[in-house]
Amino acid sequence: MDRPAVAVPILRLGDVLVTGLLDDLDDRSAVAFSLELTERIADDRARGVLIDISRLEIIDSFAARTLMEVTAMARLMGARLIVAGMRPAVAVTLVELGLELTGIETAVHAEQAMTMLGWRSSQQPLKGAL
Amino acid sequence: MDRPAVAVPILRLGDVLVTGLLDDLDDRSAVAFSLELTERIADDRARGVLIDISRLEIIDSFAARTLMEVTAMARLMGARLIVAGMRPAVAVTLVELGLELTGIETAVHAEQAMTMLGWRSSQQPLKGAL
Numbered sequence: 001m002d003r004p005a006v007a008v009p010i011l012r013l014g015d016v017l018v019t020g021l022l023d024d025l026d027d028r029s030a031v032a033f034s035l036e037l038t039e040r041i042a043d044d045r046a047r048g049v050l051i052d053i054s055r056l057e058i059i060d061s062f063a064a065r066t067l068m069e070v071t072a073m074a075r076l077m078g079a080r081l082i083v084a085g086m087r088p089a090v091a092v093t094l095v096e097l098g099l100e101l102t103g104i105e106t107a108v109h110a111e112q113a114m115t116m117l118g119w120r121s122s123q124q125p126l127k128g129a130l
Numbered sequence: 131m132d133r134p135a136v137a138v139p140i141l142r143l144g145d146v147l148v149t150g151l152l153d154d155l156d157d158r159s160a161v162a163f164s165l166e167l168t169e170r171i172a173d174d175r176a177r178g179v180l181i182d183i184s185r186l187e188i189i190d191s192f193a194a195r196t197l198m199e200v201t202a203m204a205r206l207m208g209a210r211l212i213v214a215g216m217r218p219a220v221a222v223t224l225v226e227l228g229l230e231l232t233g234i235e236t237a238v239h240a241e242q243a244m245t246m247l248g249w250r251s252s253q254q255p256l257k258g259a260l
Contacts, residue, residue, distance in 0.1 A: 008139065009150030011182045014241045014251040018148060020139030052141045111144045118252045119244075121144040 008033055012044050016117045017079075018110075020052035021063075030066040037070055041077050048117035049074050052110045054085030064099040071104045081105065084113035138163055142174050146247045147209075148240075150182035151193075160196040167200055171207050178247035179204050182240045184215030194229040201234045212236065214243035 008029070010019040017040055025033065041049065051067070053059070059067075067083060074081040084107040094101065107113035111121070138159070140149040147170055155163065171179065181197070183189070189197075197213060204211040214237040224231065237243035241251070 009152055009182065009185060011148065011150045011240050012184075013244055013249075016251075018141065020141045022139055052139065054142075055139060110141050114143055114249070119143075119249055120252060121146075122248045122250060 008036075010037060010040050012040070012046070013114075013119065015045065015047040016114070016119065017041065017044060017046045017049045018052075018114075019050070020055060020110075022055050023057060025056075025063060025066075027062060030063065034066065034070050034073065038073050038077065041074060041079050046079050049079050049081040050110060050113045050117060051081065051083050052085050052113075053083055053090075054087065054109065056090060057087065059086075059090050059094060059099075061097070061099060064094065064101060067104055068101060080117065082107050082113040082116055084108070084110045138166075140167060140170050142170070142176070143244075143249065145175065145177040146244070146249065147171065147174060147176045147179045148182075148244075149180070150185060150240075152185050153187055155186075155193060155196075157192060160193065164196060164200050164203065168203050168207065171204060171209050176209050179209050179211040180240060180243045180247060181211065181213050182215050182243075183213055183220075184217065184239065186220060187217065189216075189220050189224060189229075191227070191229060194224065194231060197234060198231060210235070210247065212243040212246055214238070214240045 008019055008021065010017050017037070019037070037049065040046065056063070071081045082105045083101070086106065107116060138149055138151065140147050147167070149167070167179065170176065186193070201211045212235045213231070216236065237246060244250075
């Protein structure tokens with residue numbers, strides 16, 4: 001199958017896959033992303049998935065649906081998926097649009113999500129950083 | 131300044147920045163990547179940087195130079211940069227070409243790099259995974 005290239009790297013940290021979405025996730029990239037992520041969950045035997053969305057300034061209904069779908073796919077494959085770092089304006093817009101991302105587990109930032117997935121930093125967390 | 135968009139997301143996990151390079155890092159993207167990474171080191175007050183290169187099947191002299199440069203830039207800014215996951219064939223080729231990435235700290239995979247940067251998993255690591 002001729003599959004579009006994925007512009008988003010998916011890193012493996014232990015049994016957790018870590019990735020981040022950028023603003024320009026178009027429909028074609030979103031499909032490729034779902035395919036790649038599910039294949040990586042199987043290949044890497046991932047127990048958890050972190051998707052950082054702190055770079056996203058807009059989540060439209062298509063992107064929202066993609067996030068809900070990959071969450072459901074991950075769950076079916078036995079992995080826990082956490083979406084981290086949603087901007088306040090995005091959250092406001094989503095709720096106003098009635099897109100409440102039902103079923104998606106969220107975290108305030110990627111670090112918290114990693115903690116939820118069993119990773120922790122032995123360093124003191126940064127204070128006062130953006 | 132009109133800056134090219136970066137196609138590589140840089141995640142912040144505590145005071146560590148995590149990113150991964152894909153195969154198609156062309157010259158323009160490499161410059162944008164260096165700019166973005168150094169700005170993020172400053173903005174996020176990062177103490178460490180992990181660059182996963184497990185997806186890279188080729189590292190040419192330009193990419194090698196980019197990695198050495200961002201390592202030096204990170205060091206100047208007070209951050210420790212680790213390059214993780216180099217494929218065996220890439221390592222063989224680099225040494226044969228005399229590109230030994232002097233000064234770059236490496237790790238066998240991203241998980242090890244995160245451990246070197248002060249993160250650890252409370253879970254048992256996966257055995258036998260790819």
